[in-house]
Amino acid sequence: MIEHEExxxxxxESYYQTADRVAERIAATYIGKQVEIxxxxxxxxxxxALQQMAADITDEYKRELNPGPTQLLYDSITDHGRNQVxxxxxxxxxxxxxxxxxxxxxxxxxx
Numbered sequence: 001m002i003e004h005e006e007x008x009x010x011x012x013e014s015y016y017q018t019a020d021r022v023a024e025r026i027a028a029t030y031i032g033k034q035v036e037i038x039x040x041x042x043x044x045x046x047x048x049a050l051q052q053m054a055a056d057i058t059d060e061y062k063r064e065l066n067p068g069p070t071q072l073l074y075d076s077i078t079d080h081g082r083n084q085v086x087x088x089x090x091x092x093x094x095x096x097x098x099x100x101x102x103x104x105x106x107x108x109x110x111x
Contacts, residue, residue, distance in 0.1 A: 008071055011067055011091055019065055026061055026064070037049055069098050073097065074091060
């Protein structure tokens with residue numbers, strides 16, 4: 001089981017190796033952005049606008065730097081550590097093939 005969990009750690013570390021570049025790319029779209037603030041309490045409106053912008057940045061970062069599907073594929077390959085798959089091979093396969101083999105989200109019939 002420890003070896004299996006080590007595979008999860010390796011996957012996370014692989015994703016976080018590019019985290020700084022993801023953050024820089026996202027931040028670049030906000031640098032110099034001007035936001036119009038209006039209302040009776042400009043300080044409160046400014047705080048609200050900054051908080052919303054911070055939430056938007058965080059949401060985009062989480063969406064782009066999401067090891068979840070790769071972790072799920074790894075668990076599927078290894079049967080949560082119950083089979084005899086070599087962890088190193090399972091990690092490499094999951095990192096390489098997540099987009100191809102991950103289950104696609106169900107289409108939203110309401111749209």
